[in-house]
Amino acid sequence: MDGTNEAHAMDGMNQTPGRDAMDGADPVHRTDTTHRTGAARGTDARDLAELDVVVVGGGAAGLSAALTLARARRTVLVIDSGEPRNAPAAGVHGLLGREGMPPGELVRTGREEVSRYGGVVVADTVTGTHRDGDRFVVETAGGRSHRARHLLVASGLVDELPAVPGLRERWGRDVLHCPYCHGWEVRDEPIGVLASGPKAVHQALLFRQWTPDVTLFLHTADAPDGEQREQLAARGVTVVDGEVAGLLIEDDRLCGVRLASGRRVALRALAVAPRFLARGDVLAGLGVTPVEHPMGVGRYVEADARGATEVEGVWVAGNVGDLMASVAAAAASGAQAAMAINAELMAADTAAAVSARRSAAPAPGVFAAPAE
Numbered sequence: 001m002d003g004t005n006e007a008h009a010m011d012g013m014n015q016t017p018g019r020d021a022m023d024g025a026d027p028v029h030r031t032d033t034t035h036r037t038g039a040a041r042g043t044d045a046r047d048l049a050e051l052d053v054v055v056v057g058g059g060a061a062g063l064s065a066a067l068t069l070a071r072a073r074r075t076v077l078v079i080d081s082g083e084p085r086n087a088p089a090a091g092v093h094g095l096l097g098r099e100g101m102p103p104g105e106l107v108r109t110g111r112e113e114v115s116r117y118g119g120v121v122v123a124d125t126v127t128g129t130h131r132d133g134d135r136f137v138v139e140t141a142g143g144r145s146h147r148a149r150h151l152l153v154a155s156g157l158v159d160e161l162p163a164v165p166g167l168r169e170r171w172g173r174d175v176l177h178c179p180y181c182h183g184w185e186v187r188d189e190p191i192g193v194l195a196s197g198p199k200a201v202h203q204a205l206l207f208r209q210w211t212p213d214v215t216l217f218l219h220t221a222d223a224p225d226g227e228q229r230e231q232l233a234a235r236g237v238t239v240v241d242g243e244v245a246g247l248l249i250e251d252d253r254l255c256g257v258r259l260a261s262g263r264r265v266a267l268r269a270l271a272v273a274p275r276f277l278a279r280g281d282v283l284a285g286l287g288v289t290p291v292e293h294p295m296g297v298g299r300y301v302e303a304d305a306r307g308a309t310e311v312e313g314v315w316v317a318g319n320v321g322d323l324m325a326s327v328a329a330a331a332a333s334g335a336q337a338a339m340a341i342n343a344e345l346m347a348a349d350t351a352a353a354v355s356a357r358r359s360a361a362p363a364p365g366v367f368a369a370p371a372e
Helices: 020-024 061-069 103-116 199-209 224-234 281-286 329-360
Strands: 027-029 047-048 050-056 077-078 120-121 127-131 135-140 145-153 155-160 191-194 214-218 238-242 242-249 253-259 264-266 270-273 274-280 298-300 314-316
Touching: 020 238, 050 061, 050 135, 050 329, 061 077, 061 103, 061 329, 077 145, 103 120, 127 281, 145 281, 145 329, 155 298, 191 199, 199 214, 199 270, 253 270, 314 329
Parallel strands: 050 077, 050 145, 077 120, 145 314, 191 214, 191 270, 214 238, 274 298
Antiparallel strands: 027 047, 127 135, 135 145, 155 274, 242 253, 253 264
């Protein structure tokens, strides 16, 4: 998200102090593109050679995780490539307390909050990850190499849109996919649903909640079965055969679609079902790769309910592991993963402390009997 806010948001604010100088870890120089919002305790003007956690991705999931970890006094670095999925959208919806906030403003606010507690956010692109002993190494396009005890990938997904000219240019404006994100803004308007996947009928019936005027364009999808046609008819959803060949635009607004037959149908919004492709390729060096989702809607990285993958110490949050997660759900998953990561770090710290204490304790019988 462009427009990093460099204001000193920390001035005059009481906050829980982070760890001074990040507990003395060996530093390396930071990139010039670091997003900082004040001289937060727990960080200085340098990167760390070794951290508790590196977070890949600075959206709702990644920043939420970083905030939770920073408040837990963990050393955390967020690496963000600046390619947010929701950049075309005018506002974020369904996020309590932030309803309608522009996506860029939400990210800027999140960065400020992370910095307030000692977290660091840098603008860079992760190019690969690998293990080095019991640490994870994250390599970036900027030539940096970061070591961490745990790795959290929250880099989101890419929407692969149907091959209809003009869809990408209108994406997030009046070409939509999520009724919970955009339905209110197009309520009572004529809405089309472009059938290109297994959930087209479900999507058409969902949008019927927001408007009585829904048209399902069968496009390249299979025709609905008998039960589905009955459901669509009962809800007053019109079904149109034939491929959609293009969009009709007037005054920079969608006004309809044109079918391959030449027929034109008036609309104010067009809902599509993209194929969701998780940005999980950065984990290939660790043996973690995206797999096909059981619902057939795209590829995702498998993880348990906490976000833990099959590789110990590697975690995912947000759309990487949950293709259908909203901004609110993504943020919640980031916080949840962060708490699980902190618990595992705490357990490891405790085990190391116990081992050190035992090593330092005198062995039984090493002292001579007291002199008489």
